[in-house]
Amino acid sequence: MPAYLAELGYKNPDQPDNTLSHYATGTDFFAYLRGDTARLTRFNSAMKGAATLLASPIPDSLLESVADGNGVAMVDVGGGHGQVTQKVMEENPHIKARFVVQDLGAIIEEARARNPKYEVMEYDFFTPQPIRGARIYFMRRVLHDFPDSKCREILRNQIHGMVKGQSKLLVCETVLPAVGCSGFESLADISRTTFSSMQRSEKQWTALLASVGLRVVKIWPAKQKGPFAVIESELE
Template sequence: MADSVLQLSKLISDNSSHLVSICSGRGFTIPHLNDQYTEDSENFRKNTQCAETASIIVAAALQLVATLSPPQQSSFAIFGGHYKSASVRIALDCNVPEILREAGDKGLHADEIAAKSGVDGKLLARHLRFLSNYHTFREISPNVFANTRLSSVLDSGKSVDDIIANPHTKHDDTPGFVAIAEQVTGDLHKSTGYALEAMKDASSGLSPFQRAYNEPLPYYKWLETPENAYRFHRFGIMMRGFGAMQPPDAIEKAYPWNSLPQNSVVVDVGGGIGTLAISIARAYSHLKVVVQDTEAVVEEGETICKDVFPAGLTSGNLSFEAHDFFSPNPIKNASVYILKNILHNWPDALALDILRQLRVSATPETKLIVIGTIIGYTCRDYGKGIENVYKDAPEPLLPNYGAANDIGYVMDVTMSALFNAKEFTIGDLKALLEVTGWKVVRVQRSAPPHNFFDPVIAVPV
């Protein structure tokens, strides 16, 4: 153990010096924990060397904590995670980040925060103090709290008066990260509590979500019911939030779009409100990009597109159509079909059906791009026939950077909770594609921290 501690400490020390040196030489600033988050504060991380070095530091620090902390304490931090989630949900619903932003650096007493939210100040203070222990908020003086870098990313940017007057539009015109936080601490928090029951009664086909809400409808159909109008609207903004967490050039690196001839058809199957398709259509005006989804989602997408990219609709560069991807695709001349974050929404049997339907409609030259989260193994032995698709972290770290790169694994549990589905290891995905007549020709794994954008290109066989 002593050797491991020294190795981890050396990784932290050496890479911290390296990170500071790179940032000093290139004029980057590493933000303080109590600084407020801005896009510019992340500029240092846009440098590949800085991002990789920072990931090694974080992975080593977290592994050192797991090594030196009493195992009971480390275990409690894991199985007690739902307490943090519950406290964050309270902070979001009470608009605490926005209230503290308007209060300024001097912070605000919990009683005054609570008065704006209609809750008990003493109880709210306990939750904010709990979160402050993890640097999400900070207690400046007894019961007086202010934002930190962590809590400021939970700020919608709206005025408190506007949110109170128009609660249903809280997430409109925002980056979408707060919508993600609401979803995770709300529906997902409750749903994952029934994961064990769903696992023990898998033959019923009921997802943890359906058990938690005593709901016969699958999650997406449930979202479309009238009583869930707020959730449905928030879901679209949440997906935009996931898109914002990806590198701006991610889609450009996913495929050589310029190599496609004029008027080539690109179909974003299950493309939601068109976030990805709009990016492609804007950058590559020679393409005809079609977004397919359910009728309700398509209507939402067209409405949004009229505001953010009206030229695409009027030029015909971008279009929307309703389509059920469990039936053959009506577009038979597609150069590219895209499945972005689709297969992970369905159990394997239904994922296979989606892939088979696309294979029926594909030409011999059609390319299929599956974009999602490729789950890395936590061991270094990838097994025969399974390629190592990303750079391993240095020893003695876990090859996948461990807890420094855990969002993909959170997404995997999320898919299980909502849909009885999963994110895929590269071995899982290759097997699924091969059974349905597709062959993987390229895998591009994103570097940690994971950004849910791992394009896998397949061709018909």
């Protein structure tokens, strides 16, 4: 890392094709994982394990207004095996609307093999969102893997499916304090050099979302002690 940072002139990395992963392996982190089945399996297991330790991250008041019937309650974008969606459904059995988990092909096939109660859909978030008018579009720990330029691309693709006055975009991420970060928060931020990304403060999240036409309504703290807040946003 010291040599990489020296080449950057000790500036915050922000180019998606010049990450620490590119410097060390010659490709981006996720492409590297896809080329190493054992590492990819361990990575997916770690993500699943972290999610199962948490309560449903969706604020209860937002779920209360979800429509019944054939409407879509929540789209879990980049949702892996659906561990968060499953938790939400278990804690809210009264909701009859549909839940959809989206991710890339191999991951979705693994999710489908579990015969889940939620729907699964192969989807790349660098393409326009195919589900229109869902109540909640949810992204958990997705955007922290990308610099602002790529985040805007991902966000605009989700906006493609949103309906003003009906849809919410919820981003579940670390929200750094303006000053006085903990050791964990500082280390997590440094680790983002792998992706030329960063952990973001409330000011940075608000500016990023505003840059694509999304207004932050509220930042919800974690339901249980932990580093991840939920940023509620809607179309301006």
